[in-house]
Amino acid sequence: MKDSQIFNINELSNYLTSKKVEPELKADIFKGVKSNSMALKLTDHIVRLINWDNLIADPIRKQFLPLGSEYQPSHPQSKVDSLSEEKKQVRPGLIHRYPNKILFLLGTFCPTYCAFCTRSYAVGPNTKTLAKSYLTKSQTGKTDTLIDYLKTNVNINDVVLSGGDLLSVQPLIIDKLLAKLVTIKSLRSVRLATRGLLFDPNLFLPNTPLFEIITRYSEKFKQHNMELSIQCHFNHATEISSESQKAALSLYQSGVTIRNQTVLLDGVNSTIELQKNLIEKLISSGIQPYYVYQMDMVANAEHFRTNLETCISISKNLTGAFAGFQLPRFIVDLPLGGGKRSVYEYEFYDQKYGIYGFKSPIISGEKIYYYCDPLRYLEPHVQKEWHGKISVSELYD
Missing domain, CATH: 3.20.20.70 (Aldolase class I)
Structure with a gap:
């Protein structure tokens, strides 16, 4: 590891050990790394900015080393390439x-x-x-x-x-x-x-x-x-x-x-x-x-x-x-x-399902695009409906 750069799980493990991070939190970090869609890679400057004495609350850590316990199931309408x-x-x-x-x-x-x-x-x-x-x-x-x-x-x-x-x-x-x-x-x-x-x-x-x-x-x-x-x-x-x-x-x-x-x-x-x-x-x-x-x-x-x-x-x-x-x-x-x-x-807001409808005239005229709130903001029975594989097309088309 050059300076404080962290480019792999072994370097991260050694650094966490040097910072005396508790084993339970360390395991949660490793779980987060394995769950992440993005590779583990931290520049020396990022490593030095992270508050290693208050990792759970640190806003910089959250962006680059999310904990496994922080992850939530993706919204059914989410996509890897969300903007197509x-x-x-x-x-x-x-x-x-x-x-x-x-x-x-x-x-x-x-x-x-x-x-x-x-x-x-x-x-x-x-x-x-x-x-x-x-x-x-x-x-x-x-x-x-x-x-x-x-x-x-x-x-x-x-x-x-x-x-x-x-x-x-x-x-x-x-x-x-x-x-x-x-x-x-x-x-x-x-x-x-x-x-x-x-x-x-x-x-x-x-x-x-x-x-x-x-x-x-x-x-x-x-x-x-x-x-x-x-x-x-x-x-x-x-x-x-x-x-x-x-x-x-x-x-x-x-x-x-x-x-x-x-x-x-x-x-x-x-x-x-x-x-x-x-x-x-x-x-x-x-x-x-x-x-x-x-x-x-x-x-x-x-x-x-x-x-x-x-x-x-x-x-x-x-x-x-x-x-x-x-x-x-x-x-x-x-x-x-x-x-x-x-x-x-937005053209409309469906409060029950947490859906906003937008138009983008310069791109596609009258077509409606839908942005969905995270399910955790919705009533439990509505969350179950979403998990039952409803889609915006079923709701409005």
Whole structure:
């Protein structure tokens, strides 16, 4: 084990022993690792951020080392690929859901794996719980495909580069890709989606390859009336360490726009006060609060989901607490590829079955997409109905 990195169960066992973790809790952690759809992999920075003296309550531990006792059965409507990304691919790794923007999945690995990953179907190595769907095309081949696609679809003006995490992609590949993207005249924005400011913030400090690439191209994009920005991901104020804050402020002071997206996670950041603290920490770190996502209906991650009313209530109670441009938008990324909608934009709510119906006119006109609350929020007899294999199609179609 290098430094405090944890990449396998033996390293985890040794570390837990060194921290004098109780045998019963240790066994619960191992059970959680075996139940997880995502591989065990913790960077040195994540290991040092976890409060090993209060593991059960620690919000960072919960995201990366869920306990076996925390898992709950998935909602019958949950799916491994809850957003139907595989079906929406127009080329390997290229998802074109909205008319004028695309999502490009450059890599399939991350420095650390989040247990609630919405892309668990494809990200990271296989686990005992889940065999992954791999896109076999090389990164270089995929970047060529992206550029060709953009040249023949001039209506696209926004590209999100994601994965996996960009930290698992060689800086030279990122450099070459940005050099090509800056020449696409139809583009107006390119967003680098990464959780790297949490996983390994020192890689974003001045005099590092990533810092040099991002700041250099940020300036070049501006010269072409375009924006290159970072779309980061922090879920709790304690994740924004002094190192993360230093890296973010260095980028911000160099003219790079950084926007944060948060996932609402039960027991991690699911209160008004915790979200308020996070927003304040983001603002003081030169990061714009952007989105708070209602947790996707990802199979094998049910214990992370709240009901939608929790998300709506937090949003209502934070309105007015910050300047409007500092308040994140609370959204649902609709199952089956309906796209992002405000939590307030539902067409109906079936309180008995915990079902919200949304439309996404720009994507599919009058079609209804259904988001379902976790079963634990419903009456026991309704939970039994769901377990009896009812489906939304049976209820409404």
